[in-house]
Amino acid sequence: MSEAPASPIVIAIDLDDPELSDRLAAMLGNVAGLRLAAPGEASNVTIMASEPAERGSDDFQLTARERDVLALLAEGRSNKEIARVLGISVHTAKFHVGQLLDKLDATGRTDAVAHAARRGIIEL
Template sequence: MIRVYIDAGSAITRIGLESMLTSDPGIEIVHDASEADVVVGARRMSSRDVTAEQIIAAVHAAAAGLHVMPVEAGVASILRSYTHEPVEEIVEPLTPREMDVLEMLAEGLSNKMIAHRLSISDHTAKFHVNSILAKLNAGTRTEAVTRGIRLGLIKI
């Protein structure tokens, strides 16, 4: 069950969104944002912008951890992910080389493959990976990639 909080400027908009969302048996509306898995926002959105099916699909995508944006240019963001965890911050900014290495980590490359692609030694590749782990406060490569995505450092 996905718990959804509706953040709407007007009662009419909130009631309309609630009606759309409750048509999905996997969605439960909550009235406290701190209880929500997903927060649905309705800023500058009109009925011709999105369908009920698109909003429901966006809720499911946001609950799965994806960032949801409307396709049409200029249409306001419909959903934003809501987590109960503190906002993640970078301990120290990544260097351009570390950004390259982080992208390669996201591709699943080993240190040896990263070294080959960047024409550096295996030891230097390992050094870059360890530096990324420290700066992103990550214990594993996977955690570093996950934090990189959440922080907008890696485009998916």
């Protein structure tokens, strides 16, 4: 006995940026199990732009050095590389990374970058 194929997930794209909308449509248009909604058609999911997080709205502030370290973390740099780029010791780089993890309530380096991006502290 064969099962009937599942209905595709219908996705609508509602963005103010037509170029971004076209890029998303091109990427999603070829994904098995997905179908782009026609104009006015009901969808299962709608991709919409959200308002960016208000900068500095959190109850903590990052120092200029912590922002430098965060930018290098976002590039995937190690503590040793961060130290070399910023002209500081590896111990100091490790300290700054630890401070960032605490301030951003992150479980690791990648999580810190993700939290910072969601909060609008950095842009990826």
